[in-house]
Amino acid sequence: xxxxFEGGEGTGKSTQIRLLERYLQAKGHEVVLSWEPGGxxxxxxxxxxxxxxxxxxxxxKAEALLYAAARAEHADKVIRxxxxxxxxxxxxxxxxxxxxxxxxxxxxxxxxxxxxxEWATDGLFPDHTLLFDLDPKLGxxxxxxxxxxxxxxxxxxxxxFHESIRAAYLHxxxxxxxxxxxxxxxxxxxxxxxxxxKIIDGLME
Numbered sequence: 001x002x003x004x005f006e007g008g009e010g011t012g013k014s015t016q017i018r019l020l021e022r023y024l025q026a027k028g029h030e031v032v033l034s035w036e037p038g039g040x041x042x043x044x045x046x047x048x049x050x051x052x053x054x055x056x057x058x059x060x061k062a063e064a065l066l067y068a069a070a071r072a073e074h075a076d077k078v079i080r081x082x083x084x085x086x087x088x089x090x091x092x093x094x095x096x097x098x099x100x101x102x103x104x105x106x107x108x109x110x111x112x113x114x115x116x117x118e119w120a121t122d123g124l125f126p127d128h129t130l131l132f133d134l135d136p137k138l139g140x141x142x143x144x145x146x147x148x149x150x151x152x153x154x155x156x157x158x159x160x161f162h163e164s165i166r167a168a169y170l171h172x173x174x175x176x177x178x179x180x181x182x183x184x185x186x187x188x189x190x191x192x193x194x195x196x197x198k199i200i201d202g203l204m205e
Contacts, residue, residue, distance in 0.1 A: 004094040007132030010139030011185040032082040035092035043070040051152035060106040072120035104168030134185035136162035
């Protein structure tokens with residue numbers, strides 16, 4: 001099973017993916033946890049370019065292509081081999097992130113970005129997606145506090161950009177309700193993790 005965790009900045013998905021990993025491992029499952037951009041040596045180098053504020057303003061198409069390149073390597077070197085070995089793959093962001101950030105936020109187009117990523121991954125889509133939803137203003141307050149005000153290149157975008165990301169994710173979830181479960185991130189960590197455990201247990205029945 002291939003499960004992705006999606007959401008804007010400060011929604012808590014990275015915390016919850018680690019909690020789910022421990023929960024599934026305790027139940028005896030083999031779990032591979034990964035993330036994007038990154039997950040491979042090449043992907044990590046691309047990640048450093050994408051999030052570094054010193055990279056400045058990157059052409060939007062170039063940005064989308066960099067994400068797709070990292071994703072192609074990630075799908076080939078990490079995700080497909082893990083699935084073939086029978087593992088549960090948990091991924092912190094995937095194709096939907098590019099659709100939200102570049103397709104919608106950068107106004108390149110959802111379909112253009114999806115087609116690019118579909119080609120890059122040979123059509124590898126997740127079985128289910130947990131979408132962590134939170135008011136971007138609250139999310140960015142969390143990020144600023146957590147990182148002591150030191151924000152990466154994308155976190156430094158204006159609030160209307162972050163609000164557009166949230167709108168993009170909710171739009172995608174509305175169009176494919178069977179693949180998405182929306183998680184209200186404005187709850188206690190334990191409360192959210194228990195709900196996620198029930199959701200995943202239900203998917204695996």
